[in-house]
Amino acid sequence: MVDHLTDYSETQSSCDLTIRPENVFCENGEFASAGLIEHIAQTCAARLGYYNKYVLKTGVRLGFIGEVKDLSINRLPREGETIETTIVVVQEIFDVTLVTAEVRVGTEVVATTRLKIAQGEQSEEV
Secondary structure: OOOEEEEEOOOEEEEEEEOOOOOOOEEOOEEOHHHHHHHHHHHHHHHHHHHHHHHOOOOOEEEEEEEEEEEEEOOOOEOOOEEEEEEEEEEEEOOEEEEEEEEEEOOEEEEEEEEEEEEEEEOOOO
């Protein structure tokens, strides 16, 4: 649910996605709110996957959405638009990561939220 990991650091990462009509979350020319949440979660997954594989040099671990909080959607993205989501790590405790997320179309903020992501077992070896 991401096209590219566009930025990475240990505390902040960004991914983009162009909304295509064949996307399962595209309804009547708009990207559904569930798609926004999934794209945010996949941005978290891309960050964690990159961190585990290339920084820690361990296997990629499975991740699970533990909580979505304070979701605010200003508008739904439309077909053909490219969204870019930036997540910022607020806190990491054991295998749970709390992030804030901002989704933009160009410079327009279309959604914000907070997510808790829990990491599970390692899913593959390096």
